[in-house]
Amino acid sequence: MTPPEPTDVMMQLLGGFQVSQAVYVVAKLDVLTMLDEARGLLTVSELAEKSGAQVEPLRRLLRTLASLGLFTLDGDRVSLAPIGATLSRNASASLYGAAIMWMETHYAPFSDLLHTLRTGEPAAAHYLGKPFFDWVNENPDRSQQFSNAMASVTSGLRTGMFDDYPLPGGELIADIGGADGSVLVELIKDLPDRRGIVFDLPPVVPAARSTITAQGLDGRVEAVGGDFFDSVPAADIYVLSYILHDWDDDAAIRVLQSAAKAGGSGARVLIVESIVPDGSEPHLAKMVDLTMLGMLTGMERTQAEYESLLNAAGISIDRVVATPTPYSIIEATVS
Incomplete structure (x- = not known):
């Protein structure tokens, strides 16, 4: 196969903003869910009627996105391709x-x-x-x-991450910045001797409580509101899943110090992050770092950079566990 011309590749990169808007529009109109639920073909006219879109603009949009693999078009009939199916509300790992x-x-x-x-x-x-x-x-x-x-996003990307992962010893696990609690639930749902705390800002707590209840873990896991820059609950193990990358070094060290202070010497710290590899090869962490650059003060980091953060907070790396996902698990101990 002849490689594409550099100008063709650059045109695709420059037009990326248009593609992302087009994908957003068909997702917002719920076109992908409609096709998924139809379990077959729908016409452009049927999709327009169901979504409230105009027929011809929708036809042109679908034609463009079909060329990128989201749909298959057969005349006026539209079917969902695997890439497009990821934006159905009903997909198992819906985006x-x-x-x-x-x-x-x-x-x-x-x-x-x-x-x-x-x-x-x-x-x-x-x-x-x-x-x-x-x-x-x-x-x-x-x-x-x-x-x-x-x-x-993280649930889809981390599928299989904790398979066969032996959680370090310790009865009480605190998921710091735990959002809806899905990571903590995945870690301890099959470990009846472990208890958990999902700790996040007060507005996030209801989502965590819903997850805990849905998983039947009300007796073992609680959701607590607070600010991890001020203090965190006492625990044996602290999980920081996709948290430190949101913050610059000074702020990230403050979060780690909160855990070190509350847990005390010997407490374990598990950091789940996508570690930036050396070299120019493609990696999810490098693309996510672009998001960090534009949206937050944080960044994706190399293993050496995480080691520096942890050392500054009085925490030492024990080992880095590679997983079948883009993420790694950094195991560490409070000195």
Whole structure:
């Protein structure tokens, strides 16, 4: 196969903003869920009627997205391809919530990315007039949307991550910044001798309580609201899953120090993150780092950079466990 011309590749990269908007629109119109639930073919006209879209604009949009693998078109009839199926609300690892959240919270702020490169200030903070998480958490619906979207993304990407993973000893596990509690539930649901705490900001607590109840763990797991920069509950093991990458070094060290202070010497710390590899090969962490650059003060880090963070907080790395996912588990102990 002849490799594409560099100009063709660059045109695809430059037009990426249009594609992401097109994907957002068909997700927002619920076209992908409609096709999924139909269990077969629907016509463009049927989809337009069900979604409230105009027939011809929808036809043109679907034609473009079909060329990118989201749909299959046979004349006027449309069927869902595996890529498109990931945006059905009913998909087992649905990315619907992420598609809506990213485009409604990240897309516009990224227009200020040049500002970040010139000043060091996150584009989101400049565009929104305040830090991104402050903006998210001032609105309960927005906070819930963000929490649900991140849970769906990480749950899909971390499938199989804890398979055969031996959780270190310790009765009480605290998931710091645990969002909807899905990570903690996955870790201890089959370990009846373990108890858990999902710790996150007060607006997030209801989502965690719902997960705990749905999994039948009300007696073993509680959801607690608070600010991990101030203090965290006492526990034997602290889990920080996809948390430290949201913050700059000083803030990340403060979070780790909160855990070290509450847990005391000998407490275990499990950090679940996507570690940036050396070299120029593609890796999820490098793409996510672009999101961090534009939206937050945080960053994706190398193993050496995580070791420096932990040492600064009085915590030592024991080992790094590779998983069949893009994530690794850094096991550490409070000195």
